[in-house]
Amino acid sequence: MSADNPTPKPVTKAGPSSRAKILDSAEALFAARGFSGVGLREVAQKVGLGKSSLFHHFPTKLSLYVAVLERILTRMDERLEAVQERPESALAKLRNWVDVVVDTLAENPTYAPLLLRTLFEGDVVDRKDRAHLNGILERILSRVARALKEGIAAGEIRPVSVPHTLQTLIGMSVYHFASGEFGDDLLQHPVYSAAEVRRRKQHIFLFLEHGLAAEPA
Amino acid sequence: MSADNPTPKPVTKAGPSSRAKILDSAEALFAARGFSGVGLREVAQKVGLGKSSLFHHFPTKLSLYVAVLERILTRMDERLEAVQERPESALAKLRNWVDVVVDTLAENPTYAPLLLRTLFEGDVVDRKDRAHLNGILERILSRVARALKEGIAAGEIRPVSVPHTLQTLIGMSVYHFASGEFGDDLLQHPVYSAAEVRRRKQHIFLFLEHGLAAEPA
DNA sequence: CCTCGGACCGACCGACCGGTCGGACGGGAA
DNA sequence: TTCCCGTCCGACCGGTCGGTCGGTCCGAGG
Numbered sequence: 342m343s344a345d346n347p348t349p350k351p352v353t354k355a356g357p358s359s360r361a362k363i364l365d366s367a368e369a370l371f372a373a374r375g376f377s378g379v380g381l382r383e384v385a386q387k388v389g390l391g392k393s394s395l396f397h398h399f400p401t402k403l404s405l406y407v408a409v410l411e412r413i414l415t416r417m418d419e420r421l422e423a424v425q426e427r428p429e430s431a432l433a434k435l436r437n438w439v440d441v442v443v444d445t446l447a448e449n450p451t452y453a454p455l456l457l458r459t460l461f462e463g464d465v466v467d468r469k470d471r472a473h474l475n476g477i478l479e480r481i482l483s484r485v486a487r488a489l490k491e492g493i494a495a496g497e498i499r500p501v502s503v504p505h506t507l508q509t510l511i512g513m514s515v516y517h518f519a520s521g522e523f524g525d526d527l528l529q530h531p532v533y534s535a536a537e538v539r540r541r542k543q544h545i546f547l548f549l550e551h552g553l554a555a556e557p558a
Numbered sequence: 559m560s561a562d563n564p565t566p567k568p569v570t571k572a573g574p575s576s577r578a579k580i581l582d583s584a585e586a587l588f589a590a591r592g593f594s595g596v597g598l599r600e601v602a603q604k605v606g607l608g609k610s611s612l613f614h615h616f617p618t619k620l621s622l623y624v625a626v627l628e629r630i631l632t633r634m635d636e637r638l639e640a641v642q643e644r645p646e647s648a649l650a651k652l653r654n655w656v657d658v659v660v661d662t663l664a665e666n667p668t669y670a671p672l673l674l675r676t677l678f679e680g681d682v683v684d685r686k687d688r689a690h691l692n693g694i695l696e697r698i699l700s701r702v703a704r705a706l707k708e709g710i711a712a713g714e715i716r717p718v719s720v721p722h723t724l725q726t727l728i729g730m731s732v733y734h735f736a737s738g739e740f741g742d743d744l745l746q747h748p749v750y751s752a753a754e755v756r757r758r759k760q761h762i763f764l765f766l767e768h769g770l771a772a773e774p775a
Numbered sequence: 776c777c778t779c780g781g782a783c784c785g786a787c788c789g790a791c792c793g794g795t796c797g798g799a800c801g802g803g804a805a
Numbered sequence: 806t807t808c809c810c811g812t813c814c815g816a817c818c819g820g821t822c823g824g825t826c827g828g829t830c831c832g833a834g835g
Contacts, residue, residue: 359782359783373681374594374678374679374681375592375594375595375678375679376595377591377592377594377595378592378593378594378679378682380821380822380823381822381823381824382821382822382823390782390783390784391783391784391785392784392785392823392824393783393784393785393786393824393825393826394782394783394784396823396824396825397781397782397783398782401823401824402822402823402824432770435770454678457674457678457733458678460736460737460738460739460740461592461671461674461675461736461738462591462592462595463738463739463740464590464591465595475743482744492770498770499764499768499770501761501764501765501770502745502757502761504744504745504746505745505757505758505761506761506765506770507744508730508733508734508737508741508744508745509729509730509734509761509762509765511729511733511737512726512728512729512730512733512734513725513726513729513730515733516674516725516728516729516732516733517725517726517729519677519678520677520725520728521677521678521680522677522680523677523680524725526692527699527721527724527725528719528721528722528725529721540719540722541722544718544719544722544723544726545726547716547718547769548718548723548726548765548769549769549770550769550770551716551768551769552764552765552766552767552768552769553649553652553709553715553716553718553723553766553767576812576813597791597792597793598792598793598794599791599792599793607812607813607814608813608814608815609793609794609814609815610794610795610796610813610814610815610816611812611813611814613793613794613795614811614812614813615812618793618794619792619793619794
């Protein structure tokens with residue numbers, strides 16, 4: 342069903358691990374052209390293996406795709422977990438998470454496109470795998486949802502709809518880094534350039550705090 | 559290159575127009591599974607024609623895809639054009655446009671997924687077609703961009719980055735309606751239900767005006 | 776020494792892909 | 806009636822798809 346153990350045994354010694362190399366190549370290709378747009382021959386060639394060798398590590402093309410997604414979601418979750426939750430204000434917590442999410446997406450240009458694609462290609466992933474991936478995603482989102490609810494209860498945050506706010510946050514971060522050449526054209530600089538990443542963070546922060554309206558002063 | 563005239567001649571009489579039926583079916587399938595995920599046999603079967611008949615209306619699969627996109631962008635542009643630009647406040651103009659865009663996306667569930675997909679599958683569309691589609695898109699975005707700039711100049715809107723704000727607006731509207739089952743799960747109701755569409759609009763309006771922070775009062 | 780098993784490979788399978796071709800059908804003009 | 810032309814179709818093309826199969830290679834363990 343879903344991918345098996347990350348590595349059944351650490352390879353005995355500690356090679357560059359074909360499995361990891363396959364995941365790397367597949368991640369790049371799937372991000373660029375999607376599940377149905379990528380052939381296993383291409384993946385194999387990019388890794389430097391024969392196509393049939395892929396099947397020694399992943400039973401089907403789909404299981405490879407799911408393994409790629411699982412690795413991304415797990416890494417994202419780990420990075421968010423590492424952010425200590427000091428008893429700050431809810432808005433400050435939100436700032437921290439946006440900070441980490443944007444950094445992670447910016448450092449790994451394959452993540453945002455791949456995550457967004459999965460929403461569309463969701464029907465290619467069966468219920469079993471979906472449930473598994475949703476579990477990891479759930480952990481990520483629940484952290485943010487909790488902070489939102491606490492902030493609302495404390496009167497620090499407007500009584501917004503939590504799910505709608507989550508959608509807005511995803512849209513502001515994931516979509517932006519998945520917008521590819523279109524985004525590059527719209528901003529007149531590369532979306533993934535250090536300067537634009539910084540601007541994006543600031544834009545999101547200020548938007549969360551003030552919206553678009555100017556200070557009433 | 560790009561699709562030819564919307565209809566070279568109105569079909570002589572005015573049949574249900576095979577061409578339009580092909581576009582309808584292709585739009586639904588491409589929205590669900592993307593360019594490479596859909597075969598022309600499937601499109602033909604859904605229309606009720608033989609596969610070879612498709613080639614009498616569109617020279618290649620790609621030209622069909624581009625024609626679908628063109629129709630969507632054109633319709634979206636027409637609906638936005640119909641919104642008269644009474645000399646309102648910039649924020650009120652923005653509200654009007656968000657209103658129209660959300661309505662259009664909500665009434666046509668294929669639009670949002672298809673538009674977002676195109677960002678990813680952009681490399682399948684050649685430069686010629688890209689330029690043509692971007693022209694239509696440009697008209698849509700420039701309207702909003704102008705309102706933003708005017709609002710900023712008038713001191714009504716914070717001095718935000720216009721491109722980043724456009725990205726945020728797209729994320730809040732298009733992404734949300736493209737989020738499929740994931741969105742349905744997150745909200746606990748269908749994203750496209752009338753009630754949730756209304757809530758989405760209100761969420762966006764209030765977010766634009768206030769962000770997340772509670773009134774300082 | 777021999778065996779065992781994991782990693783790897785080339786050749787091959789049936790199915791399906793986008794696209795072509797020659798012709799059938801049918802209504803309007805001459 | 807004849808011809809034309811737009812619409813449509815079935816059969817077919819070369820090529821690629823995901824996946825299978827039999828077998829090679831090689832280092833570890835007895």
